[in-house]
Amino acid sequence: MSALLEVNNLEVFFSVYGGSVQAVRGAAFHVNKGETLALVGESGSGKSVTAQSIIGAMSHKRGTKLNGSILFKGKDVLKMKKRQLYEIRGSEIGFVFQDPMTSLNPTMTIGKQIEEGVTLHQQLSKKEVKKTAIELIRLVGIPDAEQRYHQYPHEFSGGMRQRVIIAIALACKPELIIADEPTTALDVTIQAQILDLLRDIQTKNSTAILLITHDLGVVAESAQRVAVMYAGMIVETGTVEEIFDSPKHPYTWGLLNSVPRLERNERLTPIEGSPPDLFEPPRGCPFVERCKYAMEVCVQHLPPSTAISGDHRVLCWLLDERANRDIGERGEQIV
Amino acid sequence: MYFTRRVFSMLVTLWIIVTLTFLIMHSIPGDPFSTDAKALPEDVLENMREKYNLDKPLPLQYVLYIKNLLLLDFGPSIQSNRDVNTMIATGFGASAILGLQSLVLSIILGIGLGGLAALYHHRFLDFLSMLIAIIGISVPSFILAPLLIKYAAVEWGLLPVASWGTWQHTILPTIALTVGPVAIIARFVRASMIEVLNQNYIRTAEAKGLSDFQVVLRHGLRNGLIPVITFIGPLFASLITGTFVIEKIFAIPGIGKYFVDSIFNRDYPVILGTTIFYSIILIITLFLIDLSYRFIDPRIKLSSRED
Numbered sequence: 001m002s003a004l005l006e007v008n009n010l011e012v013f014f015s016v017y018g019g020s021v022q023a024v025r026g027a028a029f030h031v032n033k034g035e036t037l038a039l040v041g042e043s044g045s046g047k048s049v050t051a052q053s054i055i056g057a058m059s060h061k062r063g064t065k066l067n068g069s070i071l072f073k074g075k076d077v078l079k080m081k082k083r084q085l086y087e088i089r090g091s092e093i094g095f096v097f098q099d100p101m102t103s104l105n106p107t108m109t110i111g112k113q114i115e116e117g118v119t120l121h122q123q124l125s126k127k128e129v130k131k132t133a134i135e136l137i138r139l140v141g142i143p144d145a146e147q148r149y150h151q152y153p154h155e156f157s158g159g160m161r162q163r164v165i166i167a168i169a170l171a172c173k174p175e176l177i178i179a180d181e182p183t184t185a186l187d188v189t190i191q192a193q194i195l196d197l198l199r200d201i202q203t204k205n206s207t208a209i210l211l212i213t214h215d216l217g218v219v220a221e222s223a224q225r226v227a228v229m230y231a232g233m234i235v236e237t238g239t240v241e242e243i244f245d246s247p248k249h250p251y252t253w254g255l256l257n258s259v260p261r262l263e264r265n266e267r268l269t270p271i272e273g274s275p276p277d278l279f280e281p282p283r284g285c286p287f288v289e290r291c292k293y294a295m296e297v298c299v300q301h302l303p304p305s306t307a308i309s310g311d312h313r314v315l316c317w318l319l320d321e322r323a324n325r326d327i328g329e330r331g332e333q334i335v
Numbered sequence: 336m337y338f339t340r341r342v343f344s345m346l347v348t349l350w351i352i353v354t355l356t357f358l359i360m361h362s363i364p365g366d367p368f369s370t371d372a373k374a375l376p377e378d379v380l381e382n383m384r385e386k387y388n389l390d391k392p393l394p395l396q397y398v399l400y401i402k403n404l405l406l407l408d409f410g411p412s413i414q415s416n417r418d419v420n421t422m423i424a425t426g427f428g429a430s431a432i433l434g435l436q437s438l439v440l441s442i443i444l445g446i447g448l449g450g451l452a453a454l455y456h457h458r459f460l461d462f463l464s465m466l467i468a469i470i471g472i473s474v475p476s477f478i479l480a481p482l483l484i485k486y487a488a489v490e491w492g493l494l495p496v497a498s499w500g501t502w503q504h505t506i507l508p509t510i511a512l513t514v515g516p517v518a519i520i521a522r523f524v525r526a527s528m529i530e531v532l533n534q535n536y537i538r539t540a541e542a543k544g545l546s547d548f549q550v551v552l553r554h555g556l557r558n559g560l561i562p563v564i565t566f567i568g569p570l571f572a573s574l575i576t577g578t579f580v581i582e583k584i585f586a587i588p589g590i591g592k593y594f595v596d597s598i599f600n601r602d603y604p605v606i607l608g609t610t611i612f613y614s615i616i617l618i619i620t621l622f623l624i625d626l627s628y629r630f631i632d633p634r635i636k637l638s639s640r641e642d
Contacts, residue, residue, distance in 0.1 A: 055542060086545070090542060090543040090544035094542075095539075097539060102535040103539045105558070106558065106633070107561075107631065108554070113539075116543050116545065117544060120543065120545065152633040152634070165539065168539065
């Protein structure tokens, strides 16, 4: 299996008044062809910035500095000129946005908005473009496609709008779809429908999906692999089974413990404290202040990446040979 | 249904304007004859008063005026004895030409300048166009007009100094009229475009692979111009009905001067005539603007209240 997308040591800095904020601090992960990778983390962990960097939305921007590399099909997105970015956006990488209520142009018909990408990237006659658009509307499960084609966003419900946004992302059958919290703004019942839709499309077109979410339920349901992001770093990555059944990072333990469960009738366990200020990132492990198992070394030095098995990698000192092995076991028991 | 209701409310608005103007006008101290330098003999005055119905009680004057108005007759000017209808008809041409030229120019330049400023937000072009806009707002037309005459007409001899006739005569007054509105529109467009360009649907458009230019053109402008249209309505009405200052400076035979002169002279029929004329144009423009919203913003529906 070759990686479709490979993010290596990605760093993103935003210059702000009096210095710079480091939103992404050496994130590394990859997405294989046809699979779903879930990028999980709390608000402000750098998920969205990472996602937007992949389509080059962060390069060519004033006040933003990027290091590392983002290889899409072997080519570094960060080194691409604007013209090259325009070419891959929409055609090879589709983007599904978080807020369907505001992500469509209110003064343009749905049909035209879907057609734009098709016209741009494919040599088709006007008739064919329209046919494609109507097929896309049908494909994403919107009834009465011909009539809906002529309607405006305000005539659609939130869930239907998200379907339209998915249709836009799908328009040119991209190899990768980046879905940035695609269900966060939707009702729970609609959420399931949208996730089903994404899964259908994935099996039909064998599209890879980078699913960004903070909802672990969504992850368990749709992803094959997971990358847990914290304070701009990928602290743990592995298959869904590895992450859910034998998590190794204390932050992942905390995340899993804070999920409500039907069978357990007890109070939720939150992760105490809040993420570090990325204006002045900590020298050592970013999670140290909230970690029950923190050691001396955690404060001083960034933990190395430890491979547990194959793809399962963790950024934590607890996995160092010199650390107390018992704690790792205990952590798992808590989960 | 919408149309009839709207026309009815336009007529009511007009009637209120007529009534208020009539009352306010008569409450200004003095009358058309008290401002005249040489006093007229008493019996002449009486004759004059009778001719213009000024000897009758105010309510009756009002009824008589409305009656004439319904026949679309503004009556004769007391000052010049010309028909107010004729005065407006002859003066409106020049004012309208100037006004339309200036409006078109203001819209094009205003959108261009404001759009550039928004695109290059916080960069050199933004500061430059906003500097131009601030100068445009701050320098009054009665300063700008003499400067234009002094340099463009007198010193460099490029264009005629004043008066009306050829197309060249319209250039300087058009420039003088345009600078203010350009500045205001530019600032409007800039603010509105900056807001629009930060909207989520702009990111959607970018993610499709549209170039920056295409994004602004297809998704930015139309949405960014909606608030600007609101401003263009009243601007249109005030520009085509002439401006006192510019017409005075450039000796243009427009209707702008009647607005001011008639009030000094207490020339009642002219005051009412020009005010009503301006109101009609404004009301119709606002109506057209409301209609145009429908085509620009599909979320707006013109409908009766019952729907």
